[in-house]
Amino acid sequence: MDEEDSVGANKCPVCGSDPRTHPGLRFKINTKCYHRICEGCVDRHFSSGKAECPVGGCHVSLWKREWRTQTFEDLKIEREVEIRRRVTKILDRREEEFETKRDYDDFLELREELVMNLVFRTDVAATNRKLKEYAQANGIKTDPTDGPEPGAKAPRRKDMAPDAADQSGLIKGLKRIVIPEAKAPYDPFMGMPRTREYYEVKESYITRVRGKPAEAMLAGGYDFAQYMDESLLRAFAGLGVFIEDEMSARDNTAIPVPGPT
Amino acid sequence: MIEDDVYRASSQYRYWSYTKESLARIRQNTNDLASERVRAAFHRAHTAHPAHSSNSHNAVSAGDADADAMEIDVDVDVETLTVDEELKIVEWGCSKIMEMGEAMNPRIPSHIVATAIQYLRRFYLTNSPMTYHPKQIMTCALYLATKADHFYISLAKFVAELANLSEDDVKAPEFLLLQGLRFTLDVRHPMKGLAGGHIEMNVMADEGRLGDISKATGSAKRIGTAADHAKRLLATAAQMTDAYFLYTPSQIWLAAMMVADRELVQIYLHNKLSELSSNEATTSLQQKLMSTISACASLLESYRSPKDDASQRKEIKRIGKKLTVCQNPEKMDIVAVARAKAAEKRGGKDSDVGKALKKRKLERDMMDKDGDVFGPDLRNVPGSGED
Ligand SMILES: [Zn+2]
Ligand SMILES: [Zn+2]
Numbered sequence: 133m134d135e136e137d138s139v140g141a142n143k144c145p146v147c148g149s150d151p152r153t154h155p156g157l158r159f160k161i162n163t164k165c166y167h168r169i170c171e172g173c174v175d176r177h178f179s180s181g182k183a184e185c186p187v188g189g190c191h192v193s194l195w196k197r198e199w200r201t202q203t204f205e206d207l208k209i210e211r212e213v214e215i216r217r218r219v220t221k222i223l224d225r226r227e228e229e230f231e232t233k234r235d236y237d238d239f240l241e242l243r244e245e246l247v248m249n250l251v252f253r254t255d256v257a258a259t260n261r262k263l264k265e266y267a268q269a270n271g272i273k274t275d276p277t278d279g280p281e282p283g284a285k286a287p288r289r290k291d292m293a294p295d296a297a298d299q300s301g302l303i304k305g306l307k308r309i310v311i312p313e314a315k316a317p318y319d320p321f322m323g324m325p326r327t328r329e330y331y332e333v334k335e336s337y338i339t340r341v342r343g344k345p346a347e348a349m350l351a352g353g354y355d356f357a358q359y360m361d362e363s364l365l366r367a368f369a370g371l372g373v374f375i376e377d378e379m380s381a382r383d384n385t386a387i388p389v390p391g392p393t
Numbered sequence: 394m395i396e397d398d399v400y401r402a403s404s405q406y407r408y409w410s411y412t413k414e415s416l417a418r419i420r421q422n423t424n425d426l427a428s429e430r431v432r433a434a435f436h437r438a439h440t441a442h443p444a445h446s447s448n449s450h451n452a453v454s455a456g457d458a459d460a461d462a463m464e465i466d467v468d469v470d471v472e473t474l475t476v477d478e479e480l481k482i483v484e485w486g487c488s489k490i491m492e493m494g495e496a497m498n499p500r501i502p503s504h505i506v507a508t509a510i511q512y513l514r515r516f517y518l519t520n521s522p523m524t525y526h527p528k529q530i531m532t533c534a535l536y537l538a539t540k541a542d543h544f545y546i547s548l549a550k551f552v553a554e555l556a557n558l559s560e561d562d563v564k565a566p567e568f569l570l571l572q573g574l575r576f577t578l579d580v581r582h583p584m585k586g587l588a589g590g591h592i593e594m595n596v597m598a599d600e601g602r603l604g605d606i607s608k609a610t611g612s613a614k615r616i617g618t619a620a621d622h623a624k625r626l627l628a629t630a631a632q633m634t635d636a637y638f639l640y641t642p643s644q645i646w647l648a649a650m651m652v653a654d655r656e657l658v659q660i661y662l663h664n665k666l667s668e669l670s671s672n673e674a675t676t677s678l679q680q681k682l683m684s685t686i687s688a689c690a691s692l693l694e695s696y697r698s699p700k701d702d703a704s705q706r707k708e709i710k711r712i713g714k715k716l717t718v719c720q721n722p723e724k725m726d727i728v729a730v731a732r733a734k735a736a737e738k739r740g741g742k743d744s745d746v747g748k749a750l751k752k753r754k755l756e757r758d759m760m761d762k763d764g765d766v767f768g769p770d771l772r773n774v775p776g777s778g779e780d
Contacts, residue, residue, distance in 0.1 A: 336600070337596055363585055365396060365589075367590040367646065370581075371643040372397045373641045375410045
């Protein structure tokens with residue numbers, strides 16, 4: 133990066149084109165090595181798939197889609213913003229998820245530390261490893277290009293409780309995961325059984341009704357099974373209800389309202 | 394059984410099922426109250442025009458009024474209807490409804506007529522014919538039944554089919570009737586159950602599950618004849634007796650079948666119940682069921698149509714005459730009251746606006762307070778479950 137600045141900030145380091153002589157020349161950067169080359173060079177070098185960064189001495193291999201337009205004038209800022217974006221995307225926790233305010237503050241500090249590690253290139257490998265572990269443990273996809281191998285199980289540390297919110301153990305003080313009890317599907321019958329005990333609508337019954345249908349039954353969409361079910365329900369609903377017994381068991385002194393008052 | 398709980402959830406079970414004793418007690422109570430009111434009304438009518446008899450007494454002192462009342466009460470004691478006579482009059486109303494339904498064009502289906510009849514019977518559990526004559530109520534009951542059971546006839550057409558009747562005559566008692574019905578319009582009839590049972594009997598006979606009765610012995614014909622007979626009974630005897638109050642629709646249709654063909658019902662029930670499960674519970678259920686159905690059957694059999702019984706006709710005539718004498722003289726003209734109410738609503742609008750608003754608010758508060766407008770939980774219907 134630094135040599136670019138001294139040679140002439142605006143020249144393409146690959147083909148040497150200068151925006152002063154080529155008006156409308158546009159530059160692209162990538163977020164791996166932060167080299168800045170012109171659009172034409174990107175097209176030339178990356179049209180046929182993955183290739184190495186064409187800037188001299190740089191061997192980072194890239195896809196064409198990894199090149200994008202620069203947002204900030206200062207590439208240092210561009211890079212820091214990019215790192216922050218990546219880290220916060222992985223370490224994405226809200227204050228409500230923590231047991232205490234203190235825990236949340238600790239988390240913010242940890243995140244800042246990791247960001248700064250990457251920005252200032254201290255402990256990069258260790259930091260990246262931590263992030264990767266965390267991402268895998270929590271099922272976060274980091275990079276669509278080299279995400280976890282399909283079918284790879286998130287590594288689970290043995291010393292972690294199964295309901296701990298962060299299985300990698302990076303973030304402390306998270307609330308335990310409480311799995312909400314599954315709600316039963318809505319039942320409009322309020323638990324009333326819908327099976328029948330006195331009868332069963334068998335095919336033979338339906339054939340029987342179909343044999344000599346009444347006029348109304350000839351209408352399109354008429355359901356003989358439904359008719360049979362209704363008739364049989366009417367035939368047996370209350371068969372075993374003995375009103376004499378049940379009503380005298382009920383307090384019948386209140387005249388004239390025997391029902392619930 | 395699940396189906397039994399389905400029936401227990403119905404308003405027919407919850408509000409309109411009685412034991413013989415409680416039915417008699419309610420009727421006696423209604424009769425007592427109405428008789429008392431009729432006597433009081435006659436007494437008041439008498440004291441209002443005392444012109445010749447006790448003029449001087451009244452002038453002397455108001456304190457004596459009570460003593461007077463006693464005296465006069467004895468003078469004008471009217472003979473009121475007894476419970477049995479009331480019941481006869483109601484039955485007369487029921488048979489009139491049946492005639493109306495048949496005479497109507499288009500003919501009103503029998504299950505709707507049956508609904509109307511049950512409305513009338515339910516209404517006269519808590520109201521006496523001395524207070525409201527059945528002929529005031531019965532047209533309204535029939536019209537209400539056509540509405541409740543989806544057999545649409547316009548009021549104008551309905552009235553045109555009946556002689557000497559205005560739309561108001563049919564409309565006016567509607568709210569009164571609904572009140573008497575405790576706003577429960579659902580009547581569970583045994584007719585539909587009979588259709589289902591008829592098919593099941595046929596299927597069982599075809600499959601050789603009805604013992605001696607099988608296709609070979611002409612089961613279809615035998616069952617068909619019995620079902621036809623039962624159908625007629627359900628349209629008449631079941632309507633004219635207290636069957637709906639005392640038994641469930643399933644028991645009623647089986648009883649009607651039993652009247653028609655006792656052996657058939659016995660074999661059918663025996664085979665059906667033992668197919669369900671064969672433990673002690675079913676045997677006791679079967680015994681109990683047979684005795685209940687037999688009781689219902691003898692109730693149905695006891696019914697005699699007044700049409701083919703001259704002495705009954707005479708009796709009705711006598712009660713009718715008696716009723717014209719003891720009809721509560723103060724009883725308002727339902728039609729006139731309804732008209733007055735409608736007029737009141739149309740008039741005095743300005744002064745009533747505030748009142749109406751207040752009333753609406755009150756109603757809303759009431760609604761909020763009792764969120765139970767749709768009745769109890771299906772599951773927690775009283776009487777369901779273990780008891
Ligand atoms: Zn270039
Ligand atoms: Zn590079």
